[in-house]
Amino acid sequence: MNILVILKQVPDLVEELEINDDGTDLDRTWMRYIPSEYDEHALEQAILLKEEHGGTVTALCLRIGEVDDTLFTAAARGADRLVRIEGDFEGISSRDAAAVYADHIRRGNYDLVLTGVQAHDDLNGPVGARLAAQLEIPYVGVVSGMHLDPETGVIHLHKEYPGGLLTVIRTELPAVVGIQSAVKPPRYVPIAKIRQASKSAEIGEETAEPQSLTPGYTVRRVFKPEGGGRAEIIDGAPEDIAARLVSIFSEHGLVR
Amino acid sequence: MNGTDIGRSTLIGMPPWAIVLFYVLTAAALAIFTWGIVRLVRKYRMGRRAAGRRPAASELLRTFFRAIGNVTVLRDDLYAGIAHLLVLSGFVVLFIGTLIVLVDRDILRFVLPSLVFWEGDFYLGFSTFMDVFGVILLAGLLMLAVRRAFSRLPQLDYRHSFREEVSRRSMAAGDWVFLGLIFFIVIGGFALEAVRLVAVRPEFEVWSPVGWWASDILRSAGMDAGEASSWYPVFWWTHSAASLAFVAYVPWSKAVHMLLAYVSLAWKDETQNASLPAPPENEAGGYTAPTDLTWLELVGLDACIRCGRCHVRCPSSLAGMPLSPRDVILELRNHANNTLLHLRGNGNGLHRMTGDVIPEQTLWSCISCSNCATHCPVGINHVPLMVQMRRALVSDGSVDEQLQQTLVNLQRCGNAMGQSDRMRAKWTKELPFKIRDARREDVEYLWFVGDNASYDPRVQGYTRITAKLFEAAGLDFGILYEAERNAGNDVRRVGEEGLFEMLAEKNIRAFAKSRFRTIVTTDPHSYNTLKNEYPAFGAEYPVIHYTELLAALIENGHLLPVRRVGGRVTYQDPCYLARYNGLENTPRTLLDYAGVELVEMKRRGRDAWCCGAGGGRLWMEDIPAKDERPAEQRIREAAALDGVDTIVTACPKDLVMFTDAIKNVGLEGKFFVRDIAHYVWEAIEQPIPEHLEKEA
Numbered sequence: 001m002n003i004l005v006i007l008k009q010v011p012d013l014v015e016e017l018e019i020n021d022d023g024t025d026l027d028r029t030w031m032r033y034i035p036s037e038y039d040e041h042a043l044e045q046a047i048l049l050k051e052e053h054g055g056t057v058t059a060l061c062l063r064i065g066e067v068d069d070t071l072f073t074a075a076a077r078g079a080d081r082l083v084r085i086e087g088d089f090e091g092i093s094s095r096d097a098a099a100v101y102a103d104h105i106r107r108g109n110y111d112l113v114l115t116g117v118q119a120h121d122d123l124n125g126p127v128g129a130r131l132a133a134q135l136e137i138p139y140v141g142v143v144s145g146m147h148l149d150p151e152t153g154v155i156h157l158h159k160e161y162p163g164g165l166l167t168v169i170r171t172e173l174p175a176v177v178g179i180q181s182a183v184k185p186p187r188y189v190p191i192a193k194i195r196q197a198s199k200s201a202e203i204g205e206e207t208a209e210p211q212s213l214t215p216g217y218t219v220r221r222v223f224k225p226e227g228g229g230r231a232e233i234i235d236g237a238p239e240d241i242a243a244r245l246v247s248i249f250s251e252h253g254l255v256r
Numbered sequence: 257m258n259g260t261d262i263g264r265s266t267l268i269g270m271p272p273w274a275i276v277l278f279y280v281l282t283a284a285a286l287a288i289f290t291w292g293i294v295r296l297v298r299k300y301r302m303g304r305r306a307a308g309r310r311p312a313a314s315e316l317l318r319t320f321f322r323a324i325g326n327v328t329v330l331r332d333d334l335y336a337g338i339a340h341l342l343v344l345s346g347f348v349v350l351f352i353g354t355l356i357v358l359v360d361r362d363i364l365r366f367v368l369p370s371l372v373f374w375e376g377d378f379y380l381g382f383s384t385f386m387d388v389f390g391v392i393l394l395a396g397l398l399m400l401a402v403r404r405a406f407s408r409l410p411q412l413d414y415r416h417s418f419r420e421e422v423s424r425r426s427m428a429a430g431d432w433v434f435l436g437l438i439f440f441i442v443i444g445g446f447a448l449e450a451v452r453l454v455a456v457r458p459e460f461e462v463w464s465p466v467g468w469w470a471s472d473i474l475r476s477a478g479m480d481a482g483e484a485s486s487w488y489p490v491f492w493w494t495h496s497a498a499s500l501a502f503v504a505y506v507p508w509s510k511a512v513h514m515l516l517a518y519v520s521l522a523w524k525d526e527t528q529n530a531s532l533p534a535p536p537e538n539e540a541g542g543y544t545a546p547t548d549l550t551w552l553e554l555v556g557l558d559a560c561i562r563c564g565r566c567h568v569r570c571p572s573s574l575a576g577m578p579l580s581p582r583d584v585i586l587e588l589r590n591h592a593n594n595t596l597l598h599l600r601g602n603g604n605g606l607h608r609m610t611g612d613v614i615p616e617q618t619l620w621s622c623i624s625c626s627n628c629a630t631h632c633p634v635g636i637n638h639v640p641l642m643v644q645m646r647r648a649l650v651s652d653g654s655v656d657e658q659l660q661q662t663l664v665n666l667q668r669c670g671n672a673m674g675q676s677d678r679m680r681a682k683w684t685k686e687l688p689f690k691i692r693d694a695r696r697e698d699v700e701y702l703w704f705v706g707d708n709a710s711y712d713p714r715v716q717g718y719t720r721i722t723a724k725l726f727e728a729a730g731l732d733f734g735i736l737y738e739a740e741r742n743a744g745n746d747v748r749r750v751g752e753e754g755l756f757e758m759l760a761e762k763n764i765r766a767f768a769k770s771r772f773r774t775i776v777t778t779d780p781h782s783y784n785t786l787k788n789e790y791p792a793f794g795a796e797y798p799v800i801h802y803t804e805l806l807a808a809l810i811e812n813g814h815l816l817p818v819r820r821v822g823g824r825v826t827y828q829d830p831c832y833l834a835r836y837n838g839l840e841n842t843p844r845t846l847l848d849y850a851g852v853e854l855v856e857m858k859r860r861g862r863d864a865w866c867c868g869a870g871g872g873r874l875w876m877e878d879i880p881a882k883d884e885r886p887a888e889q890r891i892r893e894a895a896a897l898d899g900v901d902t903i904v905t906a907c908p909k910d911l912v913m914f915t916d917a918i919k920n921v922g923l924e925g926k927f928f929v930r931d932i933a934h935y936v937w938e939a940i941e942q943p944i945p946e947h948l949e950k951e952a
Contacts, residue, residue, distance in 0.1 A: 014669055014676045034668065187653035188660040191667065191754030192541055 001055035001150065001173075003046045004108065006101055006115035006127070007074065009033035009064040013120070024219050025091055026121075033065035035073075038116025044182035045146065046114050047078040053150050055111075056080040060104065062089040062097060068203060075197035076189045082203045092210055093217070094122055098130035100208045105135060110174060112155070117141050117178035128178035138171045141178030262460050263375030266361050270489070278496060285500035292507025293515075296558065299596045303551035307533050308525035319522040324348070328521065328633040332565060332863075339399035346393020347438070347514075350445075353386045354499075380463040387449075387466040390442050397439050404431065411564025417573055417580035418618045419587070427562070427586075434511055437502055444495040450474055451491050454484035513634060516559035521635035523552050529626045529639045530836045531788040535647050535753050542647025542751060544610050546592035553641060557589035559634040566628030566638065571866045572621040575889065576882025579621035581628035581638045587613055588641070610648040619646050620656070621879050623886070624749045624871030625831040630862055639749075642871075646751030655750075662875035663752055670741035670759065671707045672875055680705075681737045683716040689727055694734030694770040701726075701733040701805070702772035702797075704763075704786060706779035707742050708908035714915050715908045718931035722778065722802055725937055729814035731805075733776070739766040743777075745785035745832070750872035757793070760785075764795045774798045776805045780832035780839075780907045781870070787837070801833060803843045803906045806936050810849050817939035820851025824899045825930075827854055828890070828914070829864035830907035838862075843906045843932055850935035852904075855897045865890050867913040874909060887917035895927050902928045904935065 011017065011026060012034045018027035046057045058081040059074035061067040071082040085100060092100075105113060118125035125141065132139030145158035157169045157177060234241050249255040270278075311319070322328065326344060330337030360374035374382070404412060414424035449467030454474050462468050474484070506512055525533075535541040536548045543549060549557075566581035567573055573580040591613045610619070619642060628638040649655065655663065665674035684691050694702045703726070709719040726733050741762045748756035767775075775797050777783040787799035809815040827847065833839040840861045847854050859865045868886035884892070891914060894903040903914060914929035 012668065014674060015678070016676070185657065188650070188655045188663060189653060190541075190650050190752060191758050192651070193754070195754060 001049070001053055001111045001148075002058065002109055003049060003055060004058045004060060004105060004110045004113045005039070005043045005046045005074070005079070006113065007039045007043065007059055007061045007067075007070055008036045008097075008116065008119050008127075009061070009067055009070065010036045010119050010121045019222050019224070023221055023223065025222060028090060031065065033067075035070045036116050036119040038118060038179060038181075040116075040186045041182040042114040042116050042177075042179040043074055043077060043079065044184065044186040045179055046112075048183060049112075049146070049148060050078065053148055058083060058108070058110070060085070060101070062092070062100065063087065064089050064092075068198070069194070071203055072198040072201060073189055073194050075201035076193035077187065082201055084203050084205055086205060086207045087210055089210060094119075094124050094127040095130055095213055095216065096210050098127050098134060099213065100210055101127070101131050102134040103208060104206065105131070111153075112173055113176040114179055115176070117143070117180050125178070128176045132176040135174075135176070138175040139178070140169050140171060140175065142180045143177050144179075144181045145183050146177070262377075262458075263379045266357065274489075281497070281500050285504040288504035289507060292504075292512075295597065296507060296512070296516075299592070300551040300554050302547050302596050303549050303554040304536060304547070306523065306525075306550040306552040308523065308528070308552075311522050316522050319518065323518050323521060328635070331633070332631050335399070335403065336563070339396045339403070342392050342396025343400065343438070344396075346389045346391075346396060346442075349389035350386060350393065350442070353382065353389075356382070380460060383461070383464040383467075387446075387464050390446060391466060393442050394439070397435055397442070401435055401439075404435070409564075411568045413564075414562070417567075417583045418578035418615055419583070430510060434509060437498065437505065441495065441498045441502060444491065444498055446470055448488075448491040448495045451479075451484045451487050454479050455481050455488055457481075510561050513559050513561045516555050517561075517634040520552065520556045520559040523555075524635040524637065527788065528637050529629050530784055531792070532643055532748055533640050535644070540648040540651045541753060542610070542649070542651055543641070543644040544608065544648045546588070546595050546609065548644070549588075549592070549641075553637075554592060556634065556636040557585055557592055560585045560589065560636060561634065562586065563633060565631045565633065566636075569627040569631055569863075571625060571627070571868055571886035571889075572623055572881075574883065575868070575885050577617075577621040577879050578615065579618045584614055584618065584638070584642070585636060610645045611654070614645060616649060616654060617879055619649060620659075620873075620876055622646075622871050623866055623868050623873045624746075625866035626835050627831075627863075627866065630835055639871075643749055643751055646749075647753055648751075650751040650753075656877045659750065659872065659876045662872075663747070663750070663755060666742055666747060666755060666759065670762065671711060672742060673707065673711045675711050677738045677741075680710050680740060681735060683710055683719055684723070684735075687720055687723055691723060692734035693737055694772055695736060695739060695766065697734060698771040699732050699734035700773050701731060702767070702770060702775050703733050703735045703802075704740065704743065704775050704777045704782055705735055706777060706782045706908060708912060709778040710740075712908065712912060715911050715931075718908075718911065718933050719778065721931070721937045722933045725806060725809075725815065725933060725940070728940065729809040731809065731814070734770075734772070736766050736770065739769075741766075743779070743782035743785050745781040745789070746870065746872045746874070748785065748789070749870070750875070760790060760793050760795075764790065764793060767795055767797065772797075774800060776800050776802055778802055778908060780830040780837075781909065784832040784836050801839060801842075801906070803833075803846055803932060804839070806933070807842050807845050807849075810846070810936075815936070815940050817849045817851070817936070819939055819941075821935050821938045822851060822853075823902065824853045824855055824897075825902040825904045825935075826857050826894045826897055826900050827860070827932075828857075828867070828894075828903050828905040828907075828910050829860055830905065830910060831864065831866050831870055833906060834860075834864050835862050843904075846932055846936055847904065850939040852935050855900050857893055857897065859893075865893070867907075867910045867917075869909040869913045874912070884921075885917070887913040888921050890914070891917045891921050891923065891927065895921075895923055901926065902930055904930055904932050906932045 010033065012032040015032050020027040043059060050057050057079045059071055059079040060083045061071055063084055063086045067084055071084060075082055085104065113131065115128050117128065128141055129139045140157045140159070143157045143159055147156040153173045155171055155173060155175065157171065159167050159169060161167065234244050246255065326337055326341040329340045357374060360372055364371050403409070414428055416422045416424065446466055449464060450470035451474065453461055453467050453471035536543065538548060546554070562582055564582055570579065570581050591609055622642045624639050626639050629636065662672050666672055669675060670677050671680065692699055705719060709715050741759045743763065744756040744759040747759060775786055777786060777799065780801060783799060783801045806815065810817060825847070827844060829840060844854060866886055867890060891903065894900060905911060911929055911931060918924055918927050918929060
C-alpha cells in the first residue's frame, strides 16, 4: 500500500504576525514557517498504517519557506520517500494547491492520500475535498481514526460528530482523507534521527507552475481585531455588588 | 622460659585423614571463591569499555587508604561508619593474622624452617593483637545487628519503590547471613581458643586475654582438661568449616563489596555527573540492555550493599514518586545477572531493560540532583545511568506530551517556553540603560542569562536587579540578545542528546562571533554545562556564576555595601552550584556582605535538598506522588526555622518552584522566596557611591 501525505508549511504563531503594506496578507518577508499541526497528525496516521500493514509513505511539500527540515523530520518519523515541489507558491490558495497535488498524484501510484483537515493560515479546509474532486475519488474529512482491511482494500474511517456521536464510514481505495487527529498523537522525533535522515534521506525534486483557477476569491482586508467593548469592574461588598447588578439589569429592561 | 618454647603447632594430634580432609576442603573453598570471581569478571567483560582514564598507581593507593579508612562510610553516618570501621579493621587484622599463620605453618615450616617466626615474643604479641581485634570485630557486628534489628531507620526499609509486589525477604535474610556468618566465625574462634586453653594451659597464653578469660569460665563451669581435649576437634572443625564457607561465600553474596567497592571507588570518574558521558554507539543511542553498561557500571551494581543512603536522600523517593536510586540499582543488578549470567528473560523482548525492568515513570521521576551519587559509599554514579536509559526512551519517542512540546519549543525557538527567540531580551526594555550586544561590541564579561531569567515574569525582576548591579559596578559586560539559546544542561539530562548538541553548537557559534573574556551565568544549570560540558564541544572559556562575580565586585570595591539590610533568612543551595560544582561559600558571603542573618537548614551544601526542577522535571507532566513534592517539603523545612520568613536562592528554577510551593503549602504572603541579588541591591542601593558614578 502506498500512502501519500501532504504537508503544508504555515506561519509560526510564536512570532508576532505582521500585516503587509497592502493590508491584504501577512507580511511574509521574515516569516517563520512550521509544519501544520493537522498535517503532522496525517503523517503520524500514515506511519501507524504502515507499521501495521506495510507499504510506503511518501511525504510531499510545496516549497514554501524552508521545507527540507520538515521533510527530513518526516523521514525520521518513518516516511520512505520525500518530494519537494518547487514553484512560486507563496500565499497560494488551497484550490490552486490542490491542482498541483492532483497533478503529482496522477503521475504516481497511490492508494491513499492523507492530509490535515485544515491549516491555520486559511481555515478553508477544502484541499482534500478539491483534490478528491479533481481525481474523482472519494473524500472523507475530519477523521480521527481509521481501520484498514488490506484484503478487500476497504478502509473504515472514524469521525466524531457534535453531541457525542461517533460514526464509522466505509470507503474503498483509493481515497483522500482529511485528518483531524491521528489515533495516537505524533511521536517525538529526536534530533539525532532528524540529523541522520538529513544525511541519508534524499528529497525528490519536482517543479510545477501554479495556475490561478477562476472563479476564485480575493482577500480584501487582513487586520487585527479592534477593541471596542467596554467593561465595568464592580468592586465592593457582595451586597453592594448585587444591588449594582440589579440596577444594571433593570436599566436594560432585563428585570422589572 | 626459653623463647622458642613459646608458640604452638597447628593440626597437631589430628589423624592424617583429617589433615587431608582439611586441605581438600580448603582447596574446595578456594575453588568456589575463584569460580565466583571468574564468573563476575566474565560478566564485567561483557560490558562496554569505560570512557574514563585508568587511575594512576598513586590514585589506586589513595583510594586504598580511603577504603581502609572508611572515609566514604563514615562521611554521612557516624554510627554506621564507626560500626563498619570496627568490623572492617577486625576483619582485616584477623585475615592478615590467618595469612601469617598460613605462611609460617604451611610454608616456612617446610621450606625454610630457620625463618619460622610465629613463636616467642612475636607469638605473644600476635595473640593479644588478634584477641583484641576479635573483640573489636564483635563490637562492630553487635552495633550493626542492634541497628538492623531495633532501629526503624528508613534506609533499612526494603519496601520497593516502584514494584510493590517484589518481596525483599530473602534479601533481608541475606544481610543476616552475612552478619551471622562473621559473628559465628569470631565467636567460634574464641570458643576454640578457650577449649584449647582448658585442655593445655601454658602460662604464657595469658597473652591471649579473651581466650584465657573464657577458658576460666569453662573451667569454673566444670570442664576439665580431658573433657576439653575431646571437645577440641568439634570446635576446631566447626570454626574451620565456617571460615572456609565464608571464603567460598564471598563472591556469591553482598560480602563481595569488600573487593568490588574498592574497584568502583578507584575507577570512579568523579566528573561524570557534572559532565555526562557520551551515548553508547548503538542504534538507540542509549542503554537498552545490560551489555550497554560499562564494565565499571556493572561492577558498581554488584558493589551496592543496599545501605539506602541514596534511598533516603532522593527527593523523588521521599516525595513518594516511583523512584529510588537503590531500587534502580538492585533491579539493574538482577536484570544483568539474569541476562548475562543465567541467560534468563534475556533480550528476546520479554523484559526490556528500559521500560519494563526500569519503568518509564521511574526514569522520568529523576531530578538529576545527584544527591544519590554524592553520598554513595561504594562510588556508584546513578545520574549517568538514569540519563543513558532516558536516552533510549527519547530515541523511541517515549516522552510525555508536555516534555514533547518543550523539546519541540527548544528545537524551534531555542527556549523551553516556546516564545519567540526575538523576545529573549525583552526584559531589558524596562532598564534605564541599554545592555551592550556582545556580538557587536567587545566586552569583558559575556552574560549568559538563560531561559528562566530571560522569559519568566517571576524571575525577570531579579534579572533586571542583576543587570543594575553589574551596571552600578561599572562592569564591562554584554549579552547575546536573540542569539542566545537554552544552554542545554537539562535537555541533556532529559536524554535528548541530539538537541543538546544542536543547542550547544548554536551557542558556541554565537560565542565565536563575539569577543569577550569570561562567561557569567545566572542559571546554575547553564553554569554547569557551559563550564563542564561545552569544553568537549570546543568551547573553552572561563565560566563563573553571577554570585561569584558579585562577590568579586564587592571585594574589589566596585560595589560598596553601605547598608545592613537586616532580617533573618535561610539559603537554598542550588544542586548545580553546591553539589555539582562545590560553590557553597560565595553566595553565603554575599549575604554576609549584605548584613543579612543567615540561619542554615540542616540539609545544606552537598547535602542540600533539591527543589525538584532539575533534569528536565520542570518540563514534564506531574508524576503521581504519595507525599508532598520536594519543593513543598523544602518550604516547610525552611519555614520551620526560628524567625525565618525568607528562603534566598541563586537559581531561577528555585524561584519558580518555590513561588508555587509557597502557594501550595498556604504560606503566601507569610513566607517569601528571593534571589540573592535582591539583598546585594538593597545593601548598595542608596546612595550609589560617588566614585562609581564617576567610573560609570
